[in-house]
Structure formats: structure tokens, C-alpha cells
Amino acid sequence: MMKTAKKTGAKDANAASPSRMIDGRITELGDWRGAMLSRIRGLISEAAPDVVEEWKWRGVPVWEHHGIICTGETYKDVVKLTFAKGAALEDPAGLFNSGLDGNVRRAIDIREGETINEKALKALIRAAVGLNASKAKKKPAKRST
Template sequence: MSSDDSSAAQEIDAIIANAGGWRAATLAQLRRVILSADGEIVEEIKWRKPSKPEGVATWVCQGNICMADLLKSAVRLTFPKGARLDDPTSLFNTRLDSATVRAIDYLEDSPVDDASLRRLITQAVAANRGG
């Protein structure tokens, strides 16, 4: 792990800690699933702006795989190439009208289907690798 990787991981740790409650627990679980899907996935912080100085937790492998946003009532996992992915268990529940992007909003009582999410992540990595 490079110092940049370590720094991003620490910043994502801080995002999780600052979220608190169910959103922190959900984001921590999503992170574990994402990182377990492929050993080459790295964490980055992107899109820092005055209204969001902490940036956006992003997982990358030869391009963006997905990014997490903390909303008031949801943890949103957005896949830039989501429309290209096979989603037989219908995890995607928002951004369905986009030609490219798909997202999953996890609400307070939403279960995380680890196996189905891991399959989506694996597909997203393959799409980035040109598969």
C-alpha cells in the first residue's frame, strides 16, 4: 500500500466515523465487500469542493468502479458504468434512466446483499479492464 493509498484509506475511515450510526455501519460494510471483490482495487478520494471538503470515497481499478455518497436518508453507491453491468438481483434502484450510470441507495433498514454486490463489483472491474 503506497502512502497515497494509506492516506485515502484514512480519509475514508474519517468519512465513516463522521457519518455515525447506521450510515457509518452501512458504508463500512459496503467498503469491505468492495475491497474483497478484487485485490487490485484501491481507494481514492475524489471531487473535493468547498461544499464537500472531505471529498467522495471512490474505489478504482483501471478506472472508477464506484463511489459512495452519504445522503440524509441513504448511502448511495454509484457505478459510472452501471448500465453495462448485469444486475439479475436488481440491486440498482436509482439513476435507472441514465444511459451509463446506475446507483444503489441503501436506506436505514436496507440489507446489503454481499454476494450480489461483490458480483457487480467484479463485473465493473472487468469492464474497466476491457472485458
């Protein structure tokens, strides 16, 4: 089961959870993009059971574990899975096919009718979680002065 970041404050009490907002986006799309986003979401959950779902930047599903793992944007012709630190990840299966010139992010563009190598995607997700966790451990504790 996916975790949702906890929100506090009276304003957030009536707001839908990020997971419900992602559910709504999948339903709203109602086509292959919704089905693909749902499948990707399931694979992320299988690969990283402690993942936290967020809803950021006015409507982008985000999956986090010690930082952003990836985002799931939907466009007219593509579902784009962008890995926040993709340039630092090994991609032996060659899943990354977009944003290859960037120094930080890498993306996987999935078009209608395409299938995704689920085993390789889950390995990539686990690698992103591992990278985030290693960076989180290296941060020095803040000193109070």
C-alpha cells in the same frame, strides 16, 4: 488490504491518504450510514482485492481498478453506491434502484434498516472491474510523433 493511489509532491506530503480520509468519514458519520459505508468498503475489498481507494470531488470515497468502479456517497437518508459504468453491467439480482434512466451510471440507494445482497453486490463489483479491465486493454498505445 486496500491500495491507495500514490501521491507525489511536497504539497501532498502532509495530506491524509484517501484511505484515512474514508476512515474519517465513516467515524464522522457515527451512525448507520457509517456502518453501511464500512460494510460496503469491506465487500469491495473482498470482491476486488487490488482496488485502489481515492478521495475525490471534495469528499467522495471512490474505488478504482483500471478506472472508477463506484463511488460511495452518504446523504441524510441514504448511502448511494454509484457505479460509473453501471448501465453496461448485468444486474440479475436487481440491485440498481436509482439512476435507471441514465445512459452510463447506475446506483444503489440503501436506506436505514435495509440489508444488501452481499453475494450479488460482490458479483456486480467483479463485473465492473472486468469491464474496466477490458476497456483498458482495448485502448491503443499513443504514438509519439
